[in-house]
Amino acid sequence: MSTLNNGPEAAPSAPSENAGPSNFIRDIILDDLKTNKYGGRVHTRFPPEPNGYLHIGHAKSININFGFAREFNGKCNLRFDDTNPCKEETEYVESIIEDVRWLGGDWEGRLFYASDYFQQLYEWAVQMIKDGKAYICDLTADELREQRGTLTEPGTESPYRNRTVEENLDLFERMKAGEFPDGARTLRAKIDMAAKNLNLRDPIMYRILHADHHRTGDKWCIYPMYDYAHGQCDSIEGITHSICTLEFEDHRPLYDWYVEAIGIYHPQQIEFDRLSITYTLLSKRRLLQLVQEKHVTGWDDPRMPTISGIRRRGYTPEGLKNFCGRIGVSKTNGITELSLLEYSIREDLNKSALRVMGVLRPLKVVIDNYPEGQVEQMEAVNNPEDASAGTRTVPFSKVLYIEQEDFREDPPKQYFRLSPGREVRLRYGYFIKCVSVVKDGAGNVVEVHCTYDPATRGGNAPDGRKVKATIHWVSAEHAIDAEVRLYDNLFLKENPGDVPEGKTFLDNLNPNSLEVITAKLEPSLKGAPVLSRYQFERMGYFCVDKESTPDKLVFNRTVTLRDTWAKIEKKSK
């Protein structure tokens, strides 16, 4: 660390300059590098099963696996764990590829499938049979379950455990040839029916499944189990650090057992904690249920925590990456607050999103002393955080819309916005003062009349007087309509899975997670392309939805801005 010779030509110090806070996996890698355990290599893999769409939890894993590869000048493969033909589909493969790429994962052409290795896996199984390490078992699923024992009691050995090698070979060959129906027999590893770890009680290596596989079609009717496949796939690909989630901790002894039994290169499995976020469900099974039962419009519904959903919602890869950096990596199973995710997204959007004015819930304002028919082009800053984003003009005229919540006939204490007799600034416009209101039959204010001060053009008063509020607006004549979809949490409870007897997570669904309104937007938004992101000043970040058309703009609210006033108001109640 200390360089005595720290002149300009001094060698760069330790490779961990951009490493950020430490975590236990990085420590392991660093240590392996130091001891030259893998010849200086770092090679990880991201191994999704194509049985659903990727979600934020996977983003964490992607960041870890591709991140370490990048950090240590290593490699990260994308590998589909497709050993169960009954659940896996090409649609999922395609969405996963798109999502990993969007998140910045670069597999550099190393796109693999467990199914690429079916033949090799089969040959190793034959080898294990010949070595007396595996046998064909005729027990039914029910019988097997009974004989497995329990958490506290050992299992009993299968009556088929001691078949001859010849008989096992013959039966396995015939299993492969399709002679037996689904479930009739299995190939089992001969380990120890009394093992404390249930995974070691003669686990199943192959099962018979007469099902079409999304890639191999009907070539196979026997399929390897996850445990029998995963370590060997890692081994074939030369993976050094096989990083997975905590629930596989119990499987590591089996992972190790297989690669040792076969006698091949032995990668190391390392487990970290799965991500959970408040008010959010991250379980493929339940997300699938939400889709199938149409509680949401699809996997990419912007309320879904899927990558495709949050992409459509307007989240950015950079924001997600920052979030992953903040949550860290450990082995404690905690629950991360949604506010941290939202903070990370806002942080990125604040730097990059163009500012525009849009009125979500319009209230008509007439400026009594503004010349009828006059239109002025007001100059507005596109992004105060980025001068290079430049400026644009926004039309100003006699009749405007402002936000309903920016006017109060009876303003509470601390309310700075427009109210009778009070002067506020229209952003990039003029100071206006409310002189009267028009009400409907029910007594609701439907129109506000103001006067403007021509000397305040652009937003500043030459006499130096101040206003306490600046509000956004659009010119009624020039505004364009847009559908805006306002989202709230999909679930009402911090932990959606926390349900009383007889209820399900569906009972925690937020009935108001989506509100659709028609907003009035400044005309510069005309033709905004799908997926483009904006900040509607003072309201939040919004993203053009894929259903948007040139004739009908559709925006999704990505996330609101921090709203100090809402907090004050809530507190005073």
Next chain:
RNA sequence: UGGGAGGUCGUCUAAUGGUAAGACUGCAGACUCUGGAUCUGCGUAUCGGGGUUCGAGUCCCUGCCUCCCAGCCA
């Protein structure tokens, strides 16, 4: 009551026997043509009990709590 893994501010993460730190949240304030952003300040934590040590979040013993495991799922 078997095996495995964990327990540090409200939340997430650091501290690798030597001053318990950072971020988010919350609260207070400054600034502001976004009640945004930014800035400043404040607050709260080592699961309990023993022990080793000059010194323990860290090592040892013990107790408590939480999570995972009995798919021919991954």
